[in-house]
Amino acid sequence: MKTLPGYVAGLLFGLGLAIGGMTDPTRVIGFLDVAGDWDPTLIFVLGGAVMTTFIGYRLVWKRGVPWLAPRFALPTRRDLDARLLGGAALFGVGWGLSGYCPGPAVASLAGPSLPLVAMLVAMAAGWWLARRV
């Protein structure tokens, strides 16, 4: 019952990444390279995504409950802590080195290469490790 909506969500996400150019690490690093020949594409992707989600979430929340689940599963914490900011900083180093954040890295399996597979294996190991530290 939840499988089809899960697939549709992944498909829309994958289409968005592909059309937006986020499955090209050179585009992503072009955005991160503020001292070089700056590429603004990522700002348009992030801006379009945040604006759509901002409006859509509010319309959806007005209904009170999701269609296929008993309630909305939303994070409630609002405090900043060392794990949040330290984790974000570690992620930033990896993102800057590779130009891959998790979504584009996984979606890029549509055109696999050895370095990409290495990235994904190490990422899975990192997720395992994160559950133990």
Place this chain on the structure above:
Amino acid sequence: MDTMASLQGLIGGVLIGLSAVWLMATLGRIAGISGILSGLLWERPAGDTAWRLAFLVGLISGPSLVMLAGGGAGNVVAEPGAVIGAPVGGVTTMLVAGLLVGLGTGIGSGCTSGHGVCGMARLSPRSLAATVTFVAVAMATVYVVRHFPGGTP
């Protein structure tokens, strides 16, 4: 500025937003890739695994369909219309980067999608702080790699 690339970016962003809204409307979930996939790999909670696997299949089939359609709707810098760009480093660099991305998004409870898109849209202070942190650190990392004396241009 490459207007076509920016326009495609905007269209891609709206599609990603629609994905996030759809997942919230149907399953009541945040569309955070690191959370969805790390849960699928290392947790597999009962009744909460099949949709994550379906999401993963969908995520890979998106770019695959754009490639199969053959209309040149991709947005790769080096080859306009291509869908998947080449990695910027070899296996060693990617192993280090992958470990940092996995560890960091695991400890920090989210990545560009969970914090950057969904969290910012929820106006979550934690997600805003995380997003500012990982974007700033990634920019600093690229600066060191590309522009420090001895770095690759």
